[in-house]
Amino acid sequence: MTQPVARTRIQRKNIALISEAALSVFSTWGFRGSTVDQIAKEANLSKPNLLYYFPSKEAIHQHLMSSLMETWLDPLRELDEKGEPLEEILTYMRRKLQMSRDHPRESRLFANEIVQGAPRIHDMLETELKELVDEKARVIQGWMADGRLAPADPWHLIFSIWSLTQHYADFDVQVKAVLGPEKPDPFPDAETYLSTLFTRMLTV
Amino acid sequence: MTQPVARTRIQRKNIALISEAALSVFSTWGFRGSTVDQIAKEANLSKPNLLYYFPSKEAIHQHLMSSLMETWLDPLRELDEKGEPLEEILTYMRRKLQMSRDHPRESRLFANEIVQGAPRIHDMLETELKELVDEKARVIQGWMADGRLAPADPWHLIFSIWSLTQHYADFDVQVKAVLGPEKPDPFPDAETYLSTLFTRMLTV
DNA sequence: CTCGCGTTTGACCAAGTGGTCAAAATGAAG
DNA sequence: CTTCATTTTGACCACTTGGTCAAACGCGAG
Numbered sequence: 001m002t003q004p005v006a007r008t009r010i011q012r013k014n015i016a017l018i019s020e021a022a023l024s025v026f027s028t029w030g031f032r033g034s035t036v037d038q039i040a041k042e043a044n045l046s047k048p049n050l051l052y053y054f055p056s057k058e059a060i061h062q063h064l065m066s067s068l069m070e071t072w073l074d075p076l077r078e079l080d081e082k083g084e085p086l087e088e089i090l091t092y093m094r095r096k097l098q099m100s101r102d103h104p105r106e107s108r109l110f111a112n113e114i115v116q117g118a119p120r121i122h123d124m125l126e127t128e129l130k131e132l133v134d135e136k137a138r139v140i141q142g143w144m145a146d147g148r149l150a151p152a153d154p155w156h157l158i159f160s161i162w163s164l165t166q167h168y169a170d171f172d173v174q175v176k177a178v179l180g181p182e183k184p185d186p187f188p189d190a191e192t193y194l195s196t197l198f199t200r201m202l203t204v
Numbered sequence: 205m206t207q208p209v210a211r212t213r214i215q216r217k218n219i220a221l222i223s224e225a226a227l228s229v230f231s232t233w234g235f236r237g238s239t240v241d242q243i244a245k246e247a248n249l250s251k252p253n254l255l256y257y258f259p260s261k262e263a264i265h266q267h268l269m270s271s272l273m274e275t276w277l278d279p280l281r282e283l284d285e286k287g288e289p290l291e292e293i294l295t296y297m298r299r300k301l302q303m304s305r306d307h308p309r310e311s312r313l314f315a316n317e318i319v320q321g322a323p324r325i326h327d328m329l330e331t332e333l334k335e336l337v338d339e340k341a342r343v344i345q346g347w348m349a350d351g352r353l354a355p356a357d358p359w360h361l362i363f364s365i366w367s368l369t370q371h372y373a374d375f376d377v378q379v380k381a382v383l384g385p386e387k388p389d390p391f392p393d394a395e396t397y398l399s400t401l402f403t404r405m406l407t408v
Numbered sequence: 409c410t411c412g413c414g415t416t417t418g419a420c421c422a423a424g425t426g427g428t429c430a431a432a433a434t435g436a437a438g
Numbered sequence: 439c440t441t442c443a444t445t446t447t448g449a450c451c452a453c454t455t456g457g458t459c460a461a462a463c464g465c466g467a468g
Binding site: 047 | 424425
């Protein structure tokens with residue numbers, strides 16, 4: 001399944017260049033709205049040269065998606081059954097918010113893909129993602145059953161963390177337009193607001 | 205500014221047909237990912253015939269966006285200073301959730317546009333949208349100052365209502381994939397969850 | 409019935425699309 | 439400094455794209 005990683009220095013460098021460029025382009029225009037020329041130009045490579053490293057536009061996108069799915073799910077994986085429940089969930093929320101701040105392009109790449117029906121990652125959602133969410137939802141359910149968190153649907157709780165945190169990356173233009181130029185960085189306020197929200201929601 | 209409305213029966217019918225088709229196509233593929241051919245086929249018109257009613261792909265998109273922006277903001281406009289605060293906000297949330305259920309394509313159309321940097325509606329966001337949000341945020345701020353709602357940043361409160369409700373339209377594929385086939389309609393649970401969330405958040 | 413205006417269309421175009429290929433340039437190992 | 443595999447490129451291709459246009463169609467008022 002997994003191909004042997006790039007050997008030569010040049011290969012490593014160019015594959016990294018292409019990934020970077022493709023991330024920018026795909027996250028801005030979506031798959032169908034992006035062109036190989038755009039990606040090549042952004043990576044400072046000629047189009048045939050780019051296609052020497054990846055056989056097709058599809059392949060670039062697949063490469064990006066699978067290498068990103070890993071890191072994207074990491075924060076949820078770290079949610080620890082043995083930790084203090086509220087603190088675990090607040091930490092998860094903060095990690096996700098941090099990712100929206102530090103990796104907005106990655107967030108938008110997923111957003112684009114999913115809004116447009118996730119044709120290229122639908123399987124991953126139904127297997128890998130579903131299994132992880134189900135597992136963690138049951139952990140949260142356990143905490144609630146033990147009276148350590150106020151009761152609520154744990155699946156929708158997870159959805160709400162995703163939607164609230166990713167909103168600040170995916171809809172960043174809208175957030176900035178509404179808050180205006182005197183509030184160029186919404187993240188500090190967002191963190192305060194979201195901490196309050198989930199604390200009030202989950203405190204017994 | 206506003207063109208005289210369609211005169212003949214045929215014009216009305218075809219403009220409606222095109223709008224319908226364009227909504228489906230644009231909301232699924234984004235602006236750059238959509239083609240005039242697709243829209244024409246979806247509307248059962250030939251491409252030149254479609255371009256007889258709208259001068260360009262851009263024009264169709266603009267027409268859609270401006271006629272939608274209206275209805276999209278209506279629920280927020282109805283938030284009434286004189287009403288019972290918590291009830292007003294819960295009603296707003298429910299209306300937005302209802303729109304996600306009943307008009308997911310409209311929601312995705314906006315999502316696509318904004319995720320991709322809102323190049324065609326940026327002005328509207330900074331003027332029309334910002335003014336409305338500022339106005340309503342100050343109303344909410346007043347309620348909080350009067351001790352009728354628990355304190356919280358009203359702008360981020362509005363963002364959170366948007367993000368949470370639209371999530372069920374925009375990321376519907378993901379939600380359905382995670383919940384699995386035995387839970388084909390997430391909306392009833394979503395409404396319960398969100399009602400609880402905002403009640404706990406805002407009750408003094 | 410027929411005339412004119414609104415409507416529809418097939419054929420067409422230039423530009424852009426994803427992708428190929430043979431040939432040229434370049435690097436690293438001996 | 440040679441040699442050979444790796445890397446890079448210009449030219450090219452078939453197809454799709456947004457958009458045009460002249461000609462044909464058809465509906466309703468007189």
